[in-house]
Amino acid sequence: MQAMVKLYGTLGKSVPGYVHADGISVTIPEGGKVADLLSALNIPESQNVVVVMDGRILTSNETLRNDVWVNVMQSLHGG
């Protein structure tokens, strides 16, 4: 399946040719999960990445959909 992904923070810089306005379409297995997406994007866990879909943070075992944007971002603290 194709996941429609937008990358935030500094993540876009690690994908050659990434244009934020367009996002990126990522090929993952049918019924693919968060872990599949991060693997396809070659983003290591050390990047403290957060995957948000439908206003909710997903765990690594949750399944992605192909009809909504998936936002991939880095965790931050606020103060």
Place this chain on the structure above:
Amino acid sequence: MVIRLHGATINNGGVGMKLLRVDMSTKSVRFEDVPAQYMGLGGRGLTSIIINTEVPPTCDPLGPQNKMIIAPGSLSGTPLVNTSRISIGAKSPLTGTIKESNAGGTVADALGRLGITAIIVEGTAPEGNLSLLRIDKTGEASLVSAQEHKGLRTYALTKELFKQYGEKNAILCIGPAGEYKLASASVQSSDVEGRPARAAGRGGMGAVMGAKGLKAVIVEQGGKSPDAIANPEAFQEAAKAVAKAIRANPMSGGMMPALGTAGLVAPVNSLGAFPSYNARKGVLEGWEKISGEAMAEMITKRGGKTTHMGCSQCIVHCSNEFMDDKGNYVTSALEYETIWSMGGMTGVADLDTIARLDFLCDDIGVDTMNTGIAIAIALDAGYRKFGDGQAVIDMVEEIAKGTELGRIIGSGPVAVGKHFNNPRIPAVKGQGVAAYDPRAMQGNGVTFATCPMGADHTAGNLVGEYLVGALDPLKTEGQVETSRNLQIGVAAIDCTGMCFMAAVALVEGEGAQAFLNAINAKFGTQLGPADIPALGIRVLKAEREFNKKAGFTEKDDRLPRFYYEEPLPPHNKVFLMSDQELDSVFGVLEE
């Protein structure tokens, strides 16, 4: 103890840590040794404990009995990186509670290098009388007339002061809003470029300074009489480890230099927690246009700086310099809370307008957060339309002019709500909330409700806990404990002068140990990990004790009704935390 009259000078002698007492009623200044009860404290710990000890809790915040305390952190002025937060405290004219507001810039480092633990400003000058407090690098302090600076905005004021006293100075100052004694008035702090672009914005500390008749504090940099470091070799080693941890952390060493705090616009909107249109929605239409990513791209195209050093000793560089489309300087730094208050709350999804508003607030000397919320309440009442950027600019300019509307806006959200008969006032104890809606981030609502200083984003912000998946922001479980622990931890960190953006690297692992080692090497102590929260608890207890004596009760630790009644799109949740849960945040500390 030596007393000098207005215009005369006094020297702290450069030996040991000193308090500088400034009496605006008699125009006198004097140095004194730090009393035992204040020893080892710094920053917020010092401001809060001095206020709780010396200020009558029921006094008029703008009267002579209130005191304004200016305190660098306990580590400010040392070689340790990122220790340049200056704490400014008083009884707040906005909330009626005890208040500490801290800012970056250069003055904490300058005071620390002079061995000045705190400046205590007492009394009030005769109405209309303005002074400057000048401290030179030998430690000489004096009050001089500032009548010629009356009414000046902060950029023009600092330009004149640097011309008069030289560029190697650090400045705290107020603008017209402070002179008008408006409850949203800020104290502006000069950055490393000499711009008054850092703000102790919250709680109306600028109004207290204005009421005292103090237009600016000018501290010469390059002082050579800091407090001694007990174990210099151990301190140097610890300082290196602290710097290494800050650089290695993905947030302080990666995201902050790239986007600054504006990097939060995307995640908080994505989670539906970005209070928009006076907190009617949790997502701003067009938020991508004002995101940190969009801002960085715009700044880069225009020749500005996305990575900028704003504060002394800083290695994080989360600041930025925002330019207009002709490449001219507009403001520094455009940060998350301002992007939200002037963009999200007002419905203005335009960075150029928001940057202009940020500059205006710094220049006039008002809190961007309280002011954006106040304006949003007026827009919500139909005064102008959401999204009308020019109307928002005009409303901020009214503050500088001192018009009736301007004074109402500058008095904060509650004043505007009353004026426009709009009960939807997103404030606690009179202070506007921050950029995390309690209905979509329940724990931030816990902090807003229970913080001794009114709704405060710096007091114990749970957004990071949600983003790392430690808590579900929409559920009640774990929110009370996490808010409590964060409020305690932040109260301790705020004593040291350490910037929160660096402190994120120092809360666990090697970074935490290195920070503790630095504290022990500085003071010759043997503190363990449990002593840090103990310090935070001591500070919070003093703050709550002051508030109790001022007449505050648990019933004041509540959110406005609409948070409990109006579901927030897109999650359509209300604030779910019970009164008992809110009361248990600090109840356990006082049993």
